[in-house]
Amino acid sequence: MELGFIIVVVIIFWGVLAWGFILYSHFYGKKNALTIPGAVASNLFLGNLHDIITGGGLAKYLAKLHAKHGPVVSFWWESTQVVSTYTADAFKKQSHWFNRPEFLFANLIPLIGEKSIQITNGSKGKRLRSYLDNSFTHKAVEGYIPTLLDIGQEIVDSWDKYLDGEKVPARESLMGAALKATAQTSFGDYFSDNAACRHFNELYGKTWDEAESMLTEPKKRYSDEFSDCVEKMRAITNKIALDRKINPPTDGGRMLIDEIIDVADSDEEINDLCLTYIVAGYHNSGNLLTWMTYLLARYPDIQERVYDELVTVLGKSEPFYDYKANDLKLLKHVIDETLRVSSLASFAARYADEEVEIGGHKIPAGTPVVQALNCSYENEEVFPNAQSFDPDRFDRDHIGILDFCPFGFAGKRQCPGQ
Ligand code: HEM
Numbered sequence: 001m002e003l004g005f006i007i008v009v010v011i012i013f014w015g016v017l018a019w020g021f022i023l024y025s026h027f028y029g030k031k032n033a034l035t036i037p038g039a040v041a042s043n044l045f046l047g048n049l050h051d052i053i054t055g056g057g058l059a060k061y062l063a064k065l066h067a068k069h070g071p072v073v074s075f076w077w078e079s080t081q082v083v084s085t086y087t088a089d090a091f092k093k094q095s096h097w098f099n100r101p102e103f104l105f106a107n108l109i110p111l112i113g114e115k116s117i118q119i120t121n122g123s124k125g126k127r128l129r130s131y132l133d134n135s136f137t138h139k140a141v142e143g144y145i146p147t148l149l150d151i152g153q154e155i156v157d158s159w160d161k162y163l164d165g166e167k168v169p170a171r172e173s174l175m176g177a178a179l180k181a182t183a184q185t186s187f188g189d190y191f192s193d194n195a196a197c198r199h200f201n202e203l204y205g206k207t208w209d210e211a212e213s214m215l216t217e218p219k220k221r222y223s224d225e226f227s228d229c230v231e232k233m234r235a236i237t238n239k240i241a242l243d244r245k246i247n248p249p250t251d252g253g254r255m256l257i258d259e260i261i262d263v264a265d266s267d268e269e270i271n272d273l274c275l276t277y278i279v280a281g282y283h284n285s286g287n288l289l290t291w292m293t294y295l296l297a298r299y300p301d302i303q304e305r306v307y308d309e310l311v312t313v314l315g316k317s318e319p320f321y322d323y324k325a326n327d328l329k330l331l332k333h334v335i336d337e338t339l340r341v342s343s344l345a346s347f348a349a350r351y352a353d354e355e356v357e358i359g360g361h362k363i364p365a366g367t368p369v370v371q372a373l374n375c376s377y378e379n380e381e382v383f384p385n386a387q388s389f390d391p392d393r394f395d396r397d398h399i400g401i402l403d404f405c406p407f408g409f410a411g412k413r414q415c416p417g418q
Pocket residue numbers: 117118119129182186276277280281282284285288339344345347348349406407408409410413414415416417418
């Protein structure tokens with residue numbers, strides 16, 4: 001046998017062995033303790049990302065995976081194996097975890113920044129929350145009610161001007177109102193101006209679809225328009241913070257921007273935190289208002305009952321500063337049912353703090369675990385006939401606290417705006 005031939009055979013042999021080793025260590029070597037059923041990686045480097053894109057996004061992909069493999073499943077996000085769960089029993093075991101897997105939110109970083117609370121873990125994240133949550137105590141939120149009522153009245157007045165049969169641009173109007181409400185109560189007078197709100201809303205609108213589409217393509221380049229809009233939004237938060245530093249609040253007038261200025265270590269962090277709270281706050285609230293308006297229009301009998309409840313509880317003309325939210329049971333159930341059927345916030349995620357057993361499967365400490373909230377909303381055992389819009393189910397069926405958590409639940413890191 002020729003020496004050259006032997007050398008080629010040896011090289012091929014070692015090449016195949018090395019490739020096999022790379023494959024093994026890339027996917028299975030470090031995580032082979034996971035015995036959880038679910039998806040096999042369909043691509044060496046992307047894991048199941050391509051399947052997630054073609055499956056219509058993470059929420060839809062997880063719904064299919066859970067339907068096929070049960071309440072505890074796993075899939076591959078690039079070379080990391082991720083677990084997903086959705087039942088109250090599983091959530092109970094995760095209820096004290098704080099740290100969020102940053103890589104699942106990498107698409108948002110160009111929008112909200114590296115120092116956003118969304119991806120800040122450990123003691124720094126806990127410290128930020130303990131400061132910033134001061135603006136969302138019951139007492140603080142009570143102080144926002146007059147502003148919220150004024151904004152509500154503005155919507156009513158502007159919609160009143162449309163003639164019967166004329167099309168009302170409900171979504172634009174409600175998104176604008178949600179921005180004004182969340183931003184004005186947290187960042188002050190800059191957002192009391194409708195033109196300023198419209199401008200910010202437009203900038204944000206141009207960035208969101210692109211950021212969302214990057215969920216499964218985190219390494220793709222963002223467009224110049226995206227970067228330009230983000231820069232303009234940051235210039236706005238920068239100006240708001242600067243003005244506030246020059247004119248700090250007089251007694252009793254503190255709001256979120258003041259907590260942010262006090263706790264942040266740099267101007268970059270101030271901007272990241274401002275953008276995170278504006279975006280997280282108004283995106284979800286505006287979508288909730290839009291969905292609720294749509295559903296009440298589709299179900300006029302429920303709309304009528306909500307109206308009757310409001311009139312009975314609040315009185316027909318009395319301004320309702322004397323807030324009676326707990327008496328507005330049906331309205332509360334309509335909000336909950338809207339959050340459920342619209343699946344607004346479809347998932348949350350944490351790193352496992354310690355080894356835990358869920359559904360008979362061992363999950364090692366450090367494993368990223370998704371809480372598939374969208375699947376919990378469609379759990380027929382908790383929500384019979386889950387596809388139908390039925391606010392009264394929240395009165396009738398037994399729904400435990402961890403059966404329905406549209407604002408998250410784990411590690412004192414639930415949504416601060418709930
Ligand atoms: C319908 C309205 C809303 C929904 C459905 C919603 C839902 C959520 C969910 C599911 C999370 C993740 C929680 C977790 O990981 O456990 C979250 C986080 C967050 N939400 Fe909301 N949210 C809403 C309104 C708001 C408002 C009004 C604000 C602020 C004014 C806000 C600010 C935030 C922030 C800053 C976070 C990240 C918190 C952290 O990382 O510690 N949200 N929200």
